[in-house]
Amino acid sequence: MDAAALAGRHLDLVSAPFTLPRSRVLVFRESDGVRVHTSEYERRLAECRVLDLLTLTDAAGQVLPVTDVLPGRVTFGGPSTGSGTQGLGPSTGPATQDGWVAELVEASRPTATLTFADPSTLSLGPAEGATGLTLHLELPDGSVQRHPLGDGIRIRIAADRSATVETGDHAAALAATERIWATWFAKCPTVRDDLQEMTAFCWWVLGANIVELPSLGDARAIVPSKIGYVGLWQWDAYFIAVGLRHGDPELAREQLEIAFRFPQPDGQLPDVVHEEGVLATSDDLPESDRANLRRAGSQIADPSAPVPLTKPPLAAWALRKVLEVEDAPDWAREQLARVIRSQDWWFAGSDLDHDGMPEYGHPYSSGLDDSPIFDGPLPTVAPDLGAYLVRQDLEIADLFARYEPGVDASRFDERAAATRALLLDMWDAERGRFLAFGGGEAQLSDTVVGLMPLLTGTLPELIAESLAAAVDDPERFGLEWGLPTVAASDPDFSDERMWRGPIWVNTSMLVAEGLEASGYADRARELREQTVALVIHGGGPHEYFNPRTGQKARTATTAFGWSAALFIDLAVTLSE
Incomplete structure (x- = not known):
């Protein structure tokens, strides 16, 4: 068929x-x-x-x-x-x-x-x-x-x-x-027989979610969903491009190009590019929404200043993956310059206490808006952000070696090492996990962000072993249908509330990649298999899934772009 x-x-x-x-x-x-x-x-x-x-x-x-x-x-x-x-x-x-x-x-x-x-x-x-x-x-x-x-x-x-x-x-x-x-559909990737039907449906989702943004001429943006999410969100563009590259690398590059096209003067990339402009700070929102975005309770941020709104730094990671499938050197060099300015912004514009480790100025910038790590005061320094920053600097150094071999890229390796040291300071040996800190206060919720340091691939062996054990622990993250966003044993766990327990395909995929980078290739493959089985069991690439039933969570959007794209990426990986 x-x-x-x-x-x-x-x-x-x-x-x-x-x-x-x-x-x-x-x-x-x-x-x-x-x-x-x-x-x-x-x-x-x-x-x-x-x-x-x-x-x-x-x-x-x-x-x-x-x-x-x-x-x-x-x-x-x-x-x-x-x-x-x-x-x-x-x-x-x-x-x-x-x-x-x-x-x-x-x-x-x-x-x-x-x-x-x-x-x-x-x-x-x-x-x-x-x-x-x-x-x-x-x-x-x-x-x-x-x-x-x-x-x-x-x-x-x-x-x-x-x-x-x-x-x-x-x-x-x-x-x-x-x-x-x-x-x-002629571009739909061919994968393992048991994954082909859902791959075809996920490929339909990506095609169905293409819209034109008139302000960008004839640019084709793949939106998260035509049901409620009509715009190109920065993080979504990265994940969508990673899946799309397997059948349409040109369109995958276009998603990244749109995401990188409208940096702020200081290099910060906007959260959203939409048909009416961009969403880069709280000033780009209606007045009624702005008060909700002020840094209430923060001792180190001006509560009257506009709040920058962006998404976590996975730009170089996505850029490298897209270029793996079809090289485009001139385009890569152009985009790399924008990625570097964005990475530099995190350290210059989002290190609000000037200790060398950037913070999330608002939950929106984390991509995990409702996570319990944001129940405390803002801004929040979080282990996932530290891990992404380490990984991005390492990716930038590798991209320089590939596309600008004559350029000294040592500052990126050096900054990655310094950020890694600060990240390790967030390890709580007694609890056996990385903690987030809101306004300097430890946030004790046991969440998926504490597993993201695996992405660095450079953790001390005992810490990496502890995180791998947490992924396997049926009381914490080793549930039947996959990796919850809050540990099942945590008081903040909810099987339906967004980012407080439900399974998301993107966090599961990132943890699987972290396991592989940290030396647990077999466990990474098991998590990938579990994730594609979840999407098939749940009936499609929903926004997020109930971790107890494996079905769509009640308030989750259906035919969701990054879930579809990452299913395709996982299916291709598992079929190799």
Whole structure:
């Protein structure tokens, strides 16, 4: 079975909507038909309604249900005498969040299809021989429209979310959409047989999450999700590029280029690049949000100053991985200069107590916003940040050796050694773990950030052994479905609350890489296998997972970009 068909097994119109690369239109299941939304920055789906309900009826007035979904089209069907078809129907077993699952339904024949004519236009048309069909549209204002389907209808969606109905060549639209997806899936990596279906779905997620950011010309950004996360977040761009490189290294480079394109004057990289600009400090947020971002309780930071907002320093790590697949020396040198300025900013602009070890000025800059290490006063010095800074300086030195061999890069090795020494000062031998410190106060929560020093690959043997043991400990991080973000034995553990217990694919992947860098290659492979098994068991690349059940956490976003990308990266690694 081809990759598009494999991906189609997961397109339930609930957790995975029908959409098109570069499109802001999303189609979800609703009752006996579908509903249509736009995807917009900082707006909930409920605020972006285009059509509350779209249904099709046959000549007898019978509603035609959705019977099949593939990346390029949604099929509506009617009764048939055939032997059955894979379709969508009410659940008789474990249900998805609104009670629908992909399952065998009564045999049906295709009667009409829905596809895209262009990124802002839906196209509907009858199957061969189908006549007398009527399109019914329920609009957010409560009005209802009815249109004979004829040979084809197009629904053009404007920037204000208004919908205009017109006639159109449906066959041409269907063929063009199929070509778009065929081109995309031709790049899908080939992996181990048991991982291929989920890899195909994850590849669909990356393609589906491509948007255009008008302020950047024709730049293609892969957003974390068209459901609620429409922008290019710095950290997400790194993880997405790492997975994307296996099938589309050019597009992977584009994600990094966008993330690096808008540094602040001091070199700090912004947290988010979006269609209205960038999010780099609290001043880029609405006034109502700014008070919540002040460093309340801090003794060393000006509570009236704008708070820098960024993401952890994994830029050089991502840059190196993308270049491993397809080299681009001139581009690499250009991006490396921006990475170095960003790394220097951490030490010059985010070492708020001037002790040589930078801090997180706000939880947003950690990527782990709700982690209990931020329950204390800010700013927070954390072992994960120390580990990332050590790793980044080492990566920069290696990239210099590759692309600028005549340049003295010793300062990066020297700074890595100094940061490593300060990182080791955060080791609590009595508790057997690295601690974070908020405003100088020890934060005792046992969290995944304490495992990240493994990434340095240079820890003393006894400390590395202690961290590897923690990964295996069923009372702490060695749970059945994988690595929780807070140890199961910790009072702050919650199996559902974001960053306070649920499993995230990115932290699991980073810890696996740290285990390998620290000499535990077999254990690293086990964690990678456990992580891909989790995504398959959970039904897809969700934002985060309940560590007790292995299912999507209740409030997690579905079809999440970095989970999809890192599943692909893990699948490729495990298939080598």
